[in-house]
Amino acid sequence: MSTPALTIIGSVNLDLVASAEKLPVAGETVTGATFAQYPGGKGANQALAARRLGAEVSMIARTGEGPNRDAALALLRQDGVDLSGVVACPDEQTGVALIAVDKAGENQIVVASGANATLSPEDVNIEGHPDAILCQLEVPTACVMAALRAGSGLFAVNLAPAGPVPIELLEAADLLIVNEGEAAFYGEGLHRGGGMVALTLGAEGAVLYRAGKEVARAAAFAVPVIDTTGAGDTFCAALVLALAEGREEGEALCFASAASALAVTKAGAQPSLPWREDVEAFLREQD
Numbered sequence: 610m611s612t613p614a615l616t617i618i619g620s621v622n623l624d625l626v627a628s629a630e631k632l633p634v635a636g637e638t639v640t641g642a643t644f645a646q647y648p649g650g651k652g653a654n655q656a657l658a659a660r661r662l663g664a665e666v667s668m669i670a671r672t673g674e675g676p677n678r679d680a681a682l683a684l685l686r687q688d689g690v691d692l693s694g695v696v697a698c699p700d701e702q703t704g705v706a707l708i709a710v711d712k713a714g715e716n717q718i719v720v721a722s723g724a725n726a727t728l729s730p731e732d733v734n735i736e737g738h739p740d741a742i743l744c745q746l747e748v749p750t751a752c753v754m755a756a757l758r759a760g761s762g763l764f765a766v767n768l769a770p771a772g773p774v775p776i777e778l779l780e781a782a783d784l785l786i787v788n789e790g791e792a793a794f795y796g797e798g799l800h801r802g803g804g805m806v807a808l809t810l811g812a813e814g815a816v817l818y819r820a821g822k823e824v825a826r827a828a829a830f831a832v833p834v835i836d837t838t839g840a841g842d843t844f845c846a847a848l849v850l851a852l853a854e855g856r857e858e859g860e861a862l863c864f865a866s867a868a869s870a871l872a873v874t875k876a877g878a879q880p881s882l883p884w885r886e887d888v889e890a891f892l893r894e895q896d
């Protein structure tokens with residue numbers, strides 16, 4: 610099987626996480642927290658997941674300049690994602706998510722999308738005829754539409770976070786990926802185009818539809834759950850990669866379920882993204 614080439618158009622963020630006893634109410638200051646920062650953003654997470662699962666990955670995105678850019682791109686660079694399409698904008702900030710977490714794991718998140726919001730269709734230069742293109746909705750929809758028009762390979766969109774999109778996008782995508790909340794937002798519009806729709810159901814697994822009919826279903830693998838951040842992003846990358854490799858639908862869904870199950874067994878988004886060898890070993894153990 611040759612290595613598939615994927616282009617991912619999406620967000621790059623730095624997640625700044627303060628863990629405290631309790632979350633503040635409006636106007637309150639909570640002290641005594643501990644701090645950590647992690648690279649994040651759905652686009653970057655999916656690019657890293659696809660790379661670790663064995664694809665050649667090019668990313669198209671925008672960040673600011675300076676240390677936040679370097680920190681946000683560190684793992685992508687380390688693992689060999691092609692970042693030549695990630696523009697550094699001198700007048701913009703790298704996207705940041707300010708995350709407060711209490712001791713029960715409840716969180717409050719404020720996202721300052723910064724440079725992500727300035728990504729423009731002119732940035733979307735899809736080179737080298739990739740086998741698949743994968744987008745999410747944390748960058749302007751015009752960029753997703755530009756990627757659709759590039760017309761190279763399998764065109765997949767993770768409709769997250771849910772928001773209004775042109776009907777043409779829902780109709781023309783080869784694969785739409787949604788969780789239950791997103792599926793409720795888009796309703797029957799998801800199945801208008803006759804392409805594939807993957808619905809993820811958390812610990813209940815995932816279902817794949819084609820032209821509105823169920824064609825495959827995968828139960829979630831039973832694993833110790835540490836942190837479900839990154840599970841959805843891993844699922845998207847793994848499913849697109851497996852379909853780009855030409856795997857049959859049920860097998861591709863199973864691969865995506867196994868990869869995302871491994872992502873819930875570790876803390877954090879990017880640090881928890883599994884490698885292909887891990888997924889293959891995990892699948893062998895299940896047989």
Ligand code: ADP
Binds near residue numbers: 808814837
């Ligand atoms: P999102 O984070 O986008 O809402 P989901 O929570 O639906 O996505 O999770 C995506 C996929 O991750 C699921 O379809 C499943 O394969 C896997 N997954 C999520 N939670 C678990 C879990 N507790 N145990 C095993 N697999 C899980």
